[in-house]
Amino acid sequence: MLILSFESSCDETSVSVTKDGKEVLSNSVLSQINIFKDYGGVVPEIASREHVKGIGYVFEKALKDADTKIEDIDYIAVTEGPGLIGSLLTGINAAKAVSLNEEKPLVGVNHLSGHIYSSAIDHTLTFPLLALIISGGHTELVLMEDHYNFHKIGMTVDDAVGEVFDKVARILNLEYPGGPLVDKVGKEGEIIYELPRPLIHLANYNFSFSGLKSAVLKLTQDMEKDHIAYKIEDVARSFEEAVADVLLERTLRAVKEFSVKEVVVVGGSAANSVIREKLKDNIKNVILTFPSLKYCGDNAAMIGISAYYKIKRGEFADMSLSAKSRLDL
Amino acid sequence: MYKLIMDTASDFYYLGIVKDSEVLKEEYALGASNHSETMMPSLSKMLDSLNLKLKDMEEIYTGIGPGSYTGERIAVVIAKMIAIMNKAKLYSFSTLSLIASAKDGEVYSLIDARRGNAYMAHFINTKDSIKRLSEDEVINTEEYFISKEDKKSLIVTSTKPDVIKLLNSDEVKIVSDPSSLSPNYIQLVEAERKRRGLL
Ligand SMILES: [Zn+2]
Numbered sequence: 001m002l003i004l005s006f007e008s009s010c011d012e013t014s015v016s017v018t019k020d021g022k023e024v025l026s027n028s029v030l031s032q033i034n035i036f037k038d039y040g041g042v043v044p045e046i047a048s049r050e051h052v053k054g055i056g057y058v059f060e061k062a063l064k065d066a067d068t069k070i071e072d073i074d075y076i077a078v079t080e081g082p083g084l085i086g087s088l089l090t091g092i093n094a095a096k097a098v099s100l101n102e103e104k105p106l107v108g109v110n111h112l113s114g115h116i117y118s119s120a121i122d123h124t125l126t127f128p129l130l131a132l133i134i135s136g137g138h139t140e141l142v143l144m145e146d147h148y149n150f151h152k153i154g155m156t157v158d159d160a161v162g163e164v165f166d167k168v169a170r171i172l173n174l175e176y177p178g179g180p181l182v183d184k185v186g187k188e189g190e191i192i193y194e195l196p197r198p199l200i201h202l203a204n205y206n207f208s209f210s211g212l213k214s215a216v217l218k219l220t221q222d223m224e225k226d227h228i229a230y231k232i233e234d235v236a237r238s239f240e241e242a243v244a245d246v247l248l249e250r251t252l253r254a255v256k257e258f259s260v261k262e263v264v265v266v267g268g269s270a271a272n273s274v275i276r277e278k279l280k281d282n283i284k285n286v287i288l289t290f291p292s293l294k295y296c297g298d299n300a301a302m303i304g305i306s307a308y309y310k311i312k313r314g315e316f317a318d319m320s321l322s323a324k325s326r327l328d329l
Numbered sequence: 330m331y332k333l334i335m336d337t338a339s340d341f342y343y344l345g346i347v348k349d350s351e352v353l354k355e356e357y358a359l360g361a362s363n364h365s366e367t368m369m370p371s372l373s374k375m376l377d378s379l380n381l382k383l384k385d386m387e388e389i390y391t392g393i394g395p396g397s398y399t400g401e402r403i404a405v406v407i408a409k410m411i412a413i414m415n416k417a418k419l420y421s422f423s424t425l426s427l428i429a430s431a432k433d434g435e436v437y438s439l440i441d442a443r444r445g446n447a448y449m450a451h452f453i454n455t456k457d458s459i460k461r462l463s464e465d466e467v468i469n470t471e472e473y474f475i476s477k478e479d480k481k482s483l484i485v486t487s488t489k490p491d492v493i494k495l496l497n498s499d500e501v502k503i504v505s506d507p508s509s510l511s512p513n514y515i516q517l518v519e520a521e522r523k524r525r526g527l528l
Contacts, residue, residue, distance in 0.1 A: 038524060049402075049518070056410065057409070057508050085363075086399055089406075090406050093369075093406040094363060094406050100373055100376075101414050101415065104380075167526055287429065320371070
């Protein structure tokens with residue numbers, strides 16, 4: 001079964017061809033990140049305009065890279081939400097046009113389910129499974145008893161992990177997007193600063209990161225006021241350690257309470273090396289899966305993989321499919 | 330020769346299927362919150378009722394605005410995808426010229442641009458075609474017509490267009506690389522204007 005999938009929920013225009021919910025034949029991604037460096041973040045109207053500019057080229061490249069003709073595609077999948085409405089609409093309208101033109105069924109896919117299923121690329125998931133989704137827009141713990149059975153057990157009450165990386169990067173005068181740069185400079189630093197682990201002692205599965213961001217700001221401001229020299233490398237490394245500690249504590253406790261057999265860590269922030277190492281070193285006796293780095297950020301391949309399991313359930317969309325800025329799993 | 334004509338840049342969407350120079354079916358209707366949810370189901374039904382397929386459309390015509398940013402992207406994306414898949418010829422036209430085609434004689438075609446502003450172009454039409462007298466631009470409606478009170482009766486905003494008149498005019502332009510087609514926004518995004526020091 002060949003699925004052609006579209007993803008355009010934020011600032012990546014992506015089209016992919018996947019096979020049988022497992023194999024990626026192509027994953028064409030056009031990123032707008034260089035444009036938004038000048039703005040320090042995503043500007044929704046600019047993102048929408050860029051999606052329109054790129055969609056045709058990305059679509060043709062995806063088919064070419066997969067060495068596939070459009071006639072050979074069995075299903076068309078597209079991210080329907082959550083995300084930026086103007087951005088989502090380009091993927092949705094392109095997918096509708098292909099579905100109507102080729103007379104192939106259309107599937108609307110939840111972006112978060114896509115991130116979870118990025119871990120099923122070339123890999124068989126084992127249930128019960130715990131998914132830790134960490135990205136610029138989301139920080140959630142999701143329990144799954146089986147395919148497409150999603151129970152959200154925890155989420156951030158304020159900033160998402162990727163968001164707090166961007167904010168800390170700004171405090172340290174690093175460019176947007178902050179995640180990769182904090183990771184890079186943190187590798188040269190040491191854990192020498194005490195930073196809070198917000199909510200870590202509460203017995204639920206929610207996250208909070210805005211207090212940690214404020215603590216980093218106060219730490220650097222105090223040192224500057226007192227003319228104490230510091231290395232941003234050490235601040236970055238100490239900050240990453242605090243984030244990783246919180247993620248680990250939540251995850252470990254959920255693994256025990258729900259007797260999960262596999263943990264998948266997905267989303268853009270799953271590319272962070274400190275988070276990866278911390279979880280790898282401490283989560284034992286269950287399968288721990290990280291998607292390969294190229295599938296951590298937003299991409300259409302993960303949408304095609306998720307769509308496969310939705311198709312198996314017989315859940316399809318029609319030409320009235322709409323974009324949803326908010327959409328629960 | 331079947332032609333598919335679409336426009337989604339104003340509050341009304343236009344959808345039409347033309348054979349040679351005869352309108353087989355058309356719709357000019359208020360869309361829901363965004364035209365994608367209403368126009369695509371309509372297109373599907375329209376094709377079914379004519380016993381035609383999207384692949385039968387040899388020429389695709391799309392409005393490119395100016396108008397609602399979210400709206401104008403819809404027809405542009407759908408049109409370019411169809412053109413790419415079917416290697417059909419793609420043509421673009423200004424949404425203001427589509428709107429102007431509704432009336433004969435001198436016409437000011439207007440689309441609301443909020444805060445008292447409008448996208449506007451000036452036309453002089455014959456029975457069979459339309460002819461442009463001014464480029465698409467953003468104007469303040471009150472200020473623009475203050476010295477032309479008598480011209481206000483020539484304003485057209487949402488009367489059903491005469492698409493054959495549009496197709497007969499110089500207003501339809503061939504798009505040589507369908508992937509490259511973007512709407513005509515006229516205005517830069519506010520953040521971009523700020524960054525370039527224009528605000
Ligand atoms: Zn994402």
